[in-house]
Amino acid sequence: MTTPAALPSEILAAIVADAAGQVSAPAEIVVVSAEPVRWNDGSLGCPEPGRAYTQSLVDGYRVIVRAGDVELDYRVNGRGRFRICRRAGGPAGRPC
Numbered sequence: 179m180t181t182p183a184a185l186p187s188e189i190l191a192a193i194v195a196d197a198a199g200q201v202s203a204p205a206e207i208v209v210v211s212a213e214p215v216r217w218n219d220g221s222l223g224c225p226e227p228g229r230a231y232t233q234s235l236v237d238g239y240r241v242i243v244r245a246g247d248v249e250l251d252y253r254v255n256g257r258g259r260f261r262i263c264r265r266a267g268g269p270a271g272r273p274c
Contacts, residue, residue, distance in 0.1 A: 185212050185239055189258045197243045197250050200262070205246030212241040222253035224263035 194207045217223050220232035223240070239254040254260040 184214055185241070186258065189239070189254060189260070190241070192258075193241050193243060193252050193254075193260055196252075196260075196262075197245045200250060201245040201248055203246065205248075208244045210242040210244055210249065212239060214238070215240045217253075217255075220255075222255060222261070222263070224251075224253055224261075 190209070190212065194209070197207050198205075215223070215238055217236040217238055219225075219234065220236055221229075222236065222238060225231060237256045239252075241252040241254060241260075243250050243252065251263040252260050253263050
């Protein structure tokens with residue numbers, strides 16, 4: 179598990195709790211990686227069709243967790259709000 183010291187523990191705890199709710203059966207939640215990222219825009223590297231996003235750099239995190247046999251890709255903005263990126267591949271931003 180890789181967890182940067184800069185990732186606030188309350189954000190990580192909220193992501194782990196969310197991941198637990200994403201799977202149908204109880205599963206161990208494993209943090210695969212967590213890294214600070216500077217996203218190219220407000221989509222956090224995972225744009226949704228038909229949505230508009232701020233066109234400025236956004237500091238945040240990318241957190242990958244495994245819940246049983248499901249791997250979830252969480253994108254976090256600088257305010258600690260997160261969402262799951264359900265799209266495979268795509269631009270991943272730049273490491274901070």
